[in-house]
Amino acid sequence: MIRLRDVGRSAILAEFEDLDTVLGYFRALDADPVRGVQEIVPASRTLLVRYDPAQVTRDSVGEWITGATALPPPDPGEAEEVQLAVRYDGPDLADVAEHTGLSVDEVVRAHTGTPWIVAFAGFAPGFGYLVDGDPRLRVPRRAEPRTAVPAGAVAVAGEFSGVYPRSSPGGWQLIGTTDTVVWDPEGTPPALLRPGVRVRFTAM
Incomplete structure (x- = not known):
């Protein structure tokens, strides 16, 4: 409905x-x-x-x-794919492992083992909400949000993963860092992580 x-x-x-x-x-x-x-x-x-x-x-x-009829997702082979190299050194990595019952290494393998899809953008320009990852990584937001999260921070919260495009407050669980720029106002297009793009994380 x-x-x-x-x-x-x-x-x-x-x-x-x-x-x-x-x-x-x-x-x-x-x-x-x-x-x-x-x-x-x-x-x-x-x-x-x-x-x-x-x-x-x-x-x-x-x-x-x-009057529209919902369309199924495109064939995975048709989606644009972006690879993001990540240093899994986030301050919340151990907490995510504890929440999920996984080891730290298993959290990293879960995050990198399944491609994610950008469902939609929001919160800040260039911030893509990524879905369809490993369901074991569903964790709550932090009880106390940080006043500043650095650009490039890789995070998880609920069913989503994401990459902070610039320094900003945030309440997601930080598990790593990427050097890839995901938001460039002068770029064409400015956002790297756009709806429909498939994202594959790799461990550095």
């Missing part, structure tokens, strides 16, 4: 049951654009659809969303 909420006069927030459904509808809507729709922004349980009221009505956009 899809629930639609108006966000101001030029956006609709579509709410879904789970992330897989969000991504299926995102793929469907992205593949079937409508004149006047300016942006589709996926999140963990929602799609935010921004539109130009001068070009398309709210009702038309709502019908476009609810």
Whole structure:
């Protein structure tokens, strides 16, 4: 079931049951654009659809969303792949091992052993929420967020992994560091980790 909420006069927030459904509808809507729709922004349980009221009505956009049929993920061989070399030296690595019941080496092997997929972006420019990793790595956020997490920090929280694109506050569990720049405002495109990109971590 899809629930639609108006966000101001030029956006609709579509709410879904789970992330897989969000991504299926995102793929469907992205593949079937409508004149006047300016942006589709996926999140963990929602799609935010921004539109130009001068070009398309709210009702038309709502019908476009609810009338779509979710599409399955693309074949893994068709996805763009990015490899990120990581030093698994994060300050929370031992805590993640304790949470999961794995050894530190097993945490590293779990994080590198399965490719991740960028589901959506958010929190900060260039921050991709990565999913489909090893389910054993699902851990809670830190009880006390840090006031500053360095750029390049590799982290896990809940069902997600991610790479901090710049220094910022953060509450995820830090397990490593990469030297790869994931956000460059002058780059084309600026974000390395975009929705749909497959990410494979390797241990340095």
